[in-house]
Amino acid sequence: MTSKPKKKNQARKVAEIPEATRCFVYMTPPGETEAVTVGRYDLTQTRAGVPLGQFVYGKSYLARKNAVEIDPIELRLGARKYETTLLKGVFGALRDAGPDAWGRLIIDRYHNRELDELGYLMNSADDRAGALGFGTGQAPPAPRKNFNQTLQLDQLQKIADDVLKDKKPRRVEQAEQLDRLLLINTLMGGARPKAVVEDHEGLWVAKFSRPGDRWNDARVEHAMLLLAKACGISVAESKVVPVAKRDVLLVKRFDREKARGEGYYRHRMVSALTILRADEMDPRAWSYVTLAEELRRVSSDPHKEAAQLFRRMCFNALVSNLDDHPRNHALVAKDRWKLSPAYDITPQSPIGIDRRNLAMICGTAGTYANIHNLLSRCERFLLSPEEAEAIILAMMEIVKKSWRSTARKEGVTVADCEAIAGAFVYPGFSYELQAA
Numbered sequence: 001m002t003s004k005p006k007k008k009n010q011a012r013k014v015a016e017i018p019e020a021t022r023c024f025v026y027m028t029p030p031g032e033t034e035a036v037t038v039g040r041y042d043l044t045q046t047r048a049g050v051p052l053g054q055f056v057y058g059k060s061y062l063a064r065k066n067a068v069e070i071d072p073i074e075l076r077l078g079a080r081k082y083e084t085t086l087l088k089g090v091f092g093a094l095r096d097a098g099p100d101a102w103g104r105l106i107i108d109r110y111h112n113r114e115l116d117e118l119g120y121l122m123n124s125a126d127d128r129a130g131a132l133g134f135g136t137g138q139a140p141p142a143p144r145k146n147f148n149q150t151l152q153l154d155q156l157q158k159i160a161d162d163v164l165k166d167k168k169p170r171r172v173e174q175a176e177q178l179d180r181l182l183l184i185n186t187l188m189g190g191a192r193p194k195a196v197v198e199d200h201e202g203l204w205v206a207k208f209s210r211p212g213d214r215w216n217d218a219r220v221e222h223a224m225l226l227l228a229k230a231c232g233i234s235v236a237e238s239k240v241v242p243v244a245k246r247d248v249l250l251v252k253r254f255d256r257e258k259a260r261g262e263g264y265y266r267h268r269m270v271s272a273l274t275i276l277r278a279d280e281m282d283p284r285a286w287s288y289v290t291l292a293e294e295l296r297r298v299s300s301d302p303h304k305e306a307a308q309l310f311r312r313m314c315f316n317a318l319v320s321n322l323d324d325h326p327r328n329h330a331l332v333a334k335d336r337w338k339l340s341p342a343y344d345i346t347p348q349s350p351i352g353i354d355r356r357n358l359a360m361i362c363g364t365a366g367t368y369a370n371i372h373n374l375l376s377r378c379e380r381f382l383l384s385p386e387e388a389e390a391i392i393l394a395m396m397e398i399v400k401k402s403w404r405s406t407a408r409k410e411g412v413t414v415a416d417c418e419a420i421a422g423a424f425v426y427p428g429f430s431y432e433l434q435a436a
Contacts, residue, residue, distance in 0.1 A: 026133035026140035029066050033263035035140035043089050043118045051089030055082045071270045072298040072337050088117050092274030097132040099124045130269035153243045160193035160208045202258050204250040215416040218249035223407040224345040231395045233311050236341040254341050272329035287361035288313045289377045298337045303382050310381040317369035318399045319347045320423035325359040347423030354428045371430045
């Protein structure tokens with residue numbers, strides 16, 4: 001008689017704690033082209049209903065001579081259980097290997113519904129950013145060998161247009177092509193339509209135009225990358241390809257490298273968002289200053305890396321690239337961790353003349369994109385005030401004198417140059433300097 005109520009209570013308690021949802025995490029080790037199983041990830045809930053993520057490295061992986069960590073701060077190599085309740089229970093390095101806004105849109109469209117966080121990881125493309133992969137099998141799948149070719153850019157642009165117009169593929173071939181658009185998860189480009197394409201040089205991220213673009217984004221972004229390079233910044237290789245009277249920007253994947261034989265080496269990659277242990281919805285922790293300090297912990301050349309980050313911060317202020325959030329900065333590891341080449345640099349104009357703000361904190365005055373604020377914490381970038389000021393003034397001169405000629409040389413029209421002209425070295429950048 002007493003056993004029945006007890007069983008009901010037990011059943012009720014079990015129901016309150018959901019079963020763990022599990023996947024295996026794979027990674028392609030440095031110098032190899034095939035993935036190995038790195039560990040296991042569980043996404044469950046606490047008794048209070050808070051998402052709880054757990055990760056453990058596998059014993060067989062830890063025993064490998066070439067075992068390396070998934071990320072250099074949060075998931076260091078070791079025989080312990082890692083736990084997090086942040087970011088809906090998804091560790092930053094795993095989140096970075098998941099789909100971005102465009103990837104989630106494609107997955108939602110493909111499944112006709114929104115998925116949970118683990119669902120996005122499991123349904124995202126094999127050719128995701130960095131070296132990670134996910135699956136239900138203990139053994140990883142074979143690496144992907146076939147990619148969209150640059151000759152298919154016209155067709156891919158049309159499919160991307162249909163997705164943006166909320167149209168479903170009308171033919172079997174188009175449905176297959178929509179599958180191919182799923183084969184891209186990258187930190188480069190956010191919500192802009194894109195796909196991975198291959199040519200004889202390697203793999204590229206193809207970034208397509210959208211209806212309603214205010215100017216030719218492909219040519220403007222390409223020009224900004226070249227302008228940044230002229231300012232001493234390491235940038236991702238890029239080129240513009242005309243496709244059916246429209247332009248597509250191709251950005252070389254710096255997390256991939258052609259192998260000597262067949263396939264590609266995959267380099268580990270984590271976003272600055274992960275290094276900062278920050279949330280996409282809470283910008284209070286977004287900081288260049290803090291990122292410079294974290295770089296010093298993981299970089300083999302901290303002076304070089306900190307100075308490079310300082311240049312990027314200043315360049316974003318000089319060209320009004322105000323969407324410089326931590327997803328648009330990354331660390332990549334071929335052997336050791338270092339800043340990735342700069343990518344996704346686009347000006348915004350017209351906006352305020354007196355004051356503009358970056359997305360990330362850059363000095364004592366917060367996000368204020370002003371020369372004095374940029375200089376205010378230069379020592380945290382391992383630069384003296386004299387060194388930092390010399391860098392900024394030299395970059396100001398380059399941007400002032402050559403932004404227009406660089407843009408025109410890369411095919412940006414006169415009209416588009418006029419549309420973006422207000423972005424460069426805006427008056428408020430150096431008001432106080434001029435007044436002094």
